[in-house]
Amino acid sequence: MDMTSKLTAAAERLFDRHGYMATGMDRLTEAAGMSSRTLYKHAGSKAALMARVLTERDRRFMARLEVRTVDALFAALEDWVRVEGCRGCLFLRSRAETGGDTPEIAEAVAAHKEAFHRRVGEVVATDLGREDPALAEQVLVLFEGATHAAVYRGAQTVSAARAAAAILLERARS
Amino acid sequence: MDMTSKLTAAAERLFDRHGYMATGMDRLTEAAGMSSRTLYKHAGSKAALMARVLTERDRRFMARLEVRTVDALFAALEDWVRVEGCRGCLFLRSRAETGGDTPEIAEAVAAHKEAFHRRVGEVVATDLGREDPALAEQVLVLFEGATHAAVYRGAQTVSAARAAAAILLERARS
């Protein structure tokens, strides 16, 4: 494993578990197992590192959402929270922590959320056989709600969202 | 307006807009219009100040949720985002920023989310005429989802959640 990947992985873990602002560069160097000089050669800056973490995470997350049905969308979320835990959406948290004032971070978040919104629309259209933006918005809300409610209610929120989405879809079909 | 209220109001505004960690005590003193000595006399510490902000916000928020129907629940959320804007849930954000490692903050968040969960259950029971924990969980997910999706999709997510909740409730009734 090359140093850049090791650094990105360590950074994602720390930023996700303790927050972006609360994670100092010294803890990053220790966790990544490299000197601060090497770290800055690969990271550029703290904000750039966070942006790379988000871009990487977007790739991993969106890869799991390559599905054809709404039900599979929530099944993918169930897998995700089983693997990654329930700490809410790192993208929204990063932007909130920086107040949207760090361009590299704000752009990575905006790109991810736009891709996510588009993907939900596609899956709904494929599953339903036609476009339905209003239903897609509801599915997106359920997805986001399951993600964030899971922080304090646990993974059961994903099952709840999954069941709710099935009802909404059934109704849209008839 | 006494100094404690002025301080709490200024703190809520800054913490909400720029984040807890990103807001320094100097910006707080400036915004609250008082010396740092007076600030610390009323705040105790930064974490205690955040905890008081959250307790205050819980009071204001929960007061709006004293309703009898699920539809009114989402109407209240519509009012809330119109007044307070769409920056996600300050409670979850505070806990995420501190990694849950600040007891005063973690406790304020847990108390709020427990009260919120209980309230949703009560409203669903009142509206439906019977307890329905599974439906209540779905309504909670829709509420939380509307709150967080609104950050990047705008207030329309609340209307979407409201419509979805109406469908789920109608189905539970028949």
Next chain:
DNA sequence: TGCATTGTAAAGCGATCGTTTTACATTAGT
């Protein structure tokens, strides 16, 4: 053999962090 390349360890940069202190002004109640 020689010379980039890539890494480490550690000191140090100026700035800012949350918090406390010192010294002094204003006001209200006995």
Next chain:
DNA sequence: ACTAATGTAAAACGATCGCTTTACAATGCA
């Protein structure tokens, strides 16, 4: 008029922030 309370302005506390620098070791390719 005396006192206690409550405020201000500003300096200073040690710690930590993100980031850079200096000095040096190991490696791989010519």
